[in-house]
Amino acid sequence: MSNSEMSLKLEEIPVSEILPLLFKVSHFLQQEFEYELSLYDLPKQLTGSRIRVLLEISEAGSLRMNELASRLGIKARTVTQFVDVLEAENYIKRLPDPIDRRATIIELSEEVKPIIKKIDKASKSILDKFMNLLTEKEQSELKKILLKLYFLGSQDKK
Amino acid sequence: MSNSEMSLKLEEIPVSEILPLLFKVSHFLQQEFEYELSLYDLPKQLTGSRIRVLLEISEAGSLRMNELASRLGIKARTVTQFVDVLEAENYIKRLPDPIDRRATIIELSEEVKPIIKKIDKASKSILDKFMNLLTEKEQSELKKILLKLYFLGSQDKK
DNA sequence: TATTGTTATACTCTATAACTATA
DNA sequence: TATAGTTATAGAGTATAACAATA
Numbered sequence: 001m002s003n004s005e006m007s008l009k010l011e012e013i014p015v016s017e018i019l020p021l022l023f024k025v026s027h028f029l030q031q032e033f034e035y036e037l038s039l040y041d042l043p044k045q046l047t048g049s050r051i052r053v054l055l056e057i058s059e060a061g062s063l064r065m066n067e068l069a070s071r072l073g074i075k076a077r078t079v080t081q082f083v084d085v086l087e088a089e090n091y092i093k094r095l096p097d098p099i100d101r102r103a104t105i106i107e108l109s110e111e112v113k114p115i116i117k118k119i120d121k122a123s124k125s126i127l128d129k130f131m132n133l134l135t136e137k138e139q140s141e142l143k144k145i146l147l148k149l150y151f152l153g154s155q156d157k158k
Numbered sequence: 159m160s161n162s163e164m165s166l167k168l169e170e171i172p173v174s175e176i177l178p179l180l181f182k183v184s185h186f187l188q189q190e191f192e193y194e195l196s197l198y199d200l201p202k203q204l205t206g207s208r209i210r211v212l213l214e215i216s217e218a219g220s221l222r223m224n225e226l227a228s229r230l231g232i233k234a235r236t237v238t239q240f241v242d243v244l245e246a247e248n249y250i251k252r253l254p255d256p257i258d259r260r261a262t263i264i265e266l267s268e269e270v271k272p273i274i275k276k277i278d279k280a281s282k283s284i285l286d287k288f289m290n291l292l293t294e295k296e297q298s299e300l301k302k303i304l305l306k307l308y309f310l311g312s313q314d315k316k
Numbered sequence: 317t318a319t320t321g322t323t324a325t326a327c328t329c330t331a332t333a334a335c336t337a338t339a
Numbered sequence: 340t341a342t343a344g345t346t347a348t349a350g351a352g353t354a355t356a357a358c359a360a361t362a
Contacts, residue, residue, distance in 0.1 A: 015285070015297055016281065016282060018285065019284065020210065022183075022187065023187075025307045052181065073182065073189060124174060131176070134306060138299070138306075141299050142303050143173065143175075145296050148291050148292060150183050
């Protein structure tokens, strides 16, 4: 029995396979993402996860560490680790929160901004590569579905 | 600016956000998956990833370690590690391949089969939980899209 | 009392390189 | 020469528990 025969006849996948399928697709796309990023000469310690942390900070502009944790779906301890690494490389800054002295605010450094631009370029080319496989309609459908599922995910955490 | 205002106005997400969104959704769903599994009294060492390995073997019936590696999108070395752990717990068996003495074939043990049943139950309940958020049409659309993307992923590896 | 972030520690996932046995 | 899997080793991601500072 060949590989394709065995695992995936288009119309025969039951809905119950969606979850593992989503995990696999996500895994493969993350590998693509890291591979594609490796083609742009980014600093070697910038792994996929660290880049996702940077992008989250970039999107927010500035935010508290605990907010960063919740957006990334990871624990405070794990954020501390990412922040330690990224700060040591001067990609981000820790700033005191003026209205709560327990808290720490994170921002991108000026130095990292050109790197973010490169990452954006790389992301776009990866996206082109695989979004070409989908029709416009499928793309917007996918977007809609993912957003619905995302809201579930974030609500469940509270 | 509140959390929901900031990150996700439904119609404003550009297609370029699909990739990070997919990663996040997948991450949150994996956390749900592991949480839900923790409610069924499964052996504690059965992490999400190890369960995915078991399910892959279960689906195949029996397969070579290198085929397992390619289906999971991981390297031979990593498979060895999973197999070591799962075999030590008597969840799977290593068998010699009769037609190639370099190769090793993996099968589920009889003992693990009731555990697989439990895992299936847990999977279904997770699936119900979040598939309820989607219409029938969205579910089949999602399935179709993921399969398309999956084929890209697996083809790229060769 | 509760929350923010850190220190100390540990487990899991993943990989590369060098190697053995076999093809 | 090339492939299948292992040994040795290491880096990265994640977490829990105990704690200090602050709310």
